[in-house]
Amino acid sequence: MNPGPVEEASKTAGIFMDVMRTQPLALALVVMNFALLACLWYVATLTNETRKREFDAIHVEQKEVRELLSKCIAPTQRSEANP
Helix, strand or coil: CCCCCCHHHHHHHHHHHHHHHCCCCHHHHHHHHHHHHHHHHHHHHHHHHHHHHHHHHHHHHHHHHHHHHCCCCCCCCCCCCCC
């Protein structure tokens, strides 16, 4: 009978653990890759929050400028015949 996916996954995990036990440098590389992924995720999260705050501040500033400009009265243009 053919082994199922659970048996294959457990066999693969066992082989992976044996390789990690015999090759400590490979284990260190795997750990460092996960640490790098976590660090990059953290930096991306902080950057996203900062950009959101900046975007909201720009939006508020533009809204204030639009409100001020809406109260301005545009001068009528004079024709050149009537100086």
